[in-house]
Amino acid sequence: MGWSPANSDKEQHQKDADPTAWFRKYKHGGTSSLISTLTTVMTFPIYKTVFRQQLHSSGFRETVAQLNKEGPLKLYRGVAPPLLMKTLNGTLLFGLQGTLLQRLSRAESILPGTVLPALAGLGAGVVEALIFTPFERVQNILQNSGNDRSLPTIRSILVRLRSENLAQGFYRAFLPILARNALGSSLYFGLKDPVSSALREQGLSPVASSFFSGVFNSMVISLPLYPMSVLVANMQAKVGEEKLGLRASMQKLWRARQCSLILLYRGGSLVILRSCISWGITTAIYDRLENRTN
Numbered sequence: 470m471g472w473s474p475a476n477s478d479k480e481q482h483q484k485d486a487d488p489t490a491w492f493r494k495y496k497h498g499g500t501s502s503l504i505s506t507l508t509t510v511m512t513f514p515i516y517k518t519v520f521r522q523q524l525h526s527s528g529f530r531e532t533v534a535q536l537n538k539e540g541p542l543k544l545y546r547g548v549a550p551p552l553l554m555k556t557l558n559g560t561l562l563f564g565l566q567g568t569l570l571q572r573l574s575r576a577e578s579i580l581p582g583t584v585l586p587a588l589a590g591l592g593a594g595v596v597e598a599l600i601f602t603p604f605e606r607v608q609n610i611l612q613n614s615g616n617d618r619s620l621p622t623i624r625s626i627l628v629r630l631r632s633e634n635l636a637q638g639f640y641r642a643f644l645p646i647l648a649r650n651a652l653g654s655s656l657y658f659g660l661k662d663p664v665s666s667a668l669r670e671q672g673l674s675p676v677a678s679s680f681f682s683g684v685f686n687s688m689v690i691s692l693p694l695y696p697m698s699v700l701v702a703n704m705q706a707k708v709g710e711e712k713l714g715l716r717a718s719m720q721k722l723w724r725a726r727q728c729s730l731i732l733l734y735r736g737g738s739l740v741i742l743r744s745c746i747s748w749g750i751t752t753a754i755y756d757r758l759e760n761r762t763n
Contacts, residue, residue: 492564493759493762494563494564494566494567494568494759495560495561495563495564495565495567496560496564497563497755497758497759497762498559498560498561498562498563498564498755499556499557499559499560499563499564500754500755500758501559501563501750501751501752501754501755501758513544513545514536514544514545515739515740515742515743517536517544517612518532518533518536518736518739519736519737519739519740519743520609520612520702521535521536521612521614522735522736523698523699523702523703523735523736524613524702524703524706526725526726526732526735527735528735529736532736535614539614543614543617546611546612546617553604554601554604554605554608557600557601558597558601559751559755561593561596561597561600562593562594562597562654563755565592565593565596565597566586566589566590566592566593566654566658567589569588569589569592569593570585570586570589573585573588573589583663584659586658586659586661586662587655587656587658587659588655589658590654590655590656590657590658590659591651591652591654591655593654593658594650594651594652594653594654594655595647595650595651597650597654598643598646598647598649598650598651599647601650602639602640602642602643602646603630603639603640605646605701605705606630606638606639606640606641606642606705607623607626607627607630609701609702609705609706610626610705610706610707610708611623611626612706613706613707615706615707616706616707616708620708626708629708629709630708633708633709637712641704641705642700642701642704642705642715642718644715645697645700645701645704645715646697646701648697649694649697649698649701652690652694653690653694656686656689656690657686657687657690657748660682660685660686660689661682661683661686661752664681664682664685664686665678665679665682665752665756666678668681668682675756675757675760676753676756676757677753679752679753679755679756679757680749680750680752680753681749682752683745683748683749683750683751683752683753684745684746684748684749686748686752687741687744687745687747687748687749688741688744688745690744691737691740691741691744691745692737692741695734695737695740695741696733696734698740699722699733700718700719700722703718703721703722704718
């Protein structure tokens with residue numbers, strides 16, 4: 470459709486030369502994530518239900534009964550970190566991936582162009598894990614009802630975590646978060662444009678193709694990586710108790726789930742649904758903003 474390597478290189482060179490191009494992706498990533506935080510607020514009770522299932526391996530009805538007993542005031546305890554993290558995460562993830570992609574495009578003669586978005590996403594995911602692991606740690610502590618009395622506020626949690634070393638405090642479960650975020654970001658950016666293009670060829674509008682691209686990619690990512698989130702939740706939800714390493718924590722979790730994948734994936738359908746909605750909206754908004762400025 471009028472595309473050629475020469476035209477592509479020329480367009481890329483023009484984008485690289487634009488001093489505002491790097492900032493635009495950060496802005497659009499943050500804007501799309503900020504707008505989609507509405508879904509975070511609406512679906513937070515679902516997320517909290519899933520978290521309790523991940524932590525206690527309890528059934529859906531049992532978990533809902535537990536949350537109902539705690540009351541509506543505590544239902545949204547722990548919502549602040551994901552709201553802040555969602556906006557900052559989108560700003561960093563899309564912006565940094567765009568910046569890395571510009572740098573990597575200079576090595577297109579060595580690496581296939583189709584690989585570069587995924588490779589840039591991998592790098593963005595690594596930085597994302599470094600920055601946001603402490604946010605996830607605080608969030609998981611807040612959502613564990615066992616900490617309500619000993620650690621009632623965010624301030625008390627921060628004070629307690631500062632008293633621990635980094636590996637047991639703010640960066641507890643860093644390795645599984647690093648693997649999950651790096652792999653997830655790499656898959657998302659590697660699949661985003663090809664899936665969206667394929668859907669547009671089937672007659673979908675640009676907005677619809679971007680939305681369903683985000684939904685599809687989120688499903689592809691969430692299914693295999695969900696056990697890592699379960700492991701992270703169990704490693705991060707408690708403070709000051711047994712300080713097991715990664716391998717011992719994995720073995721303990723597997724035994725607690727009776728060596729059953731079905732029990733390990735308990736609650737997975739809800740978190741995958743939530744993720745699909747959130748990333749579908751974020752992708753559609755981001756692509757819409759990008760297309761309006763191109």
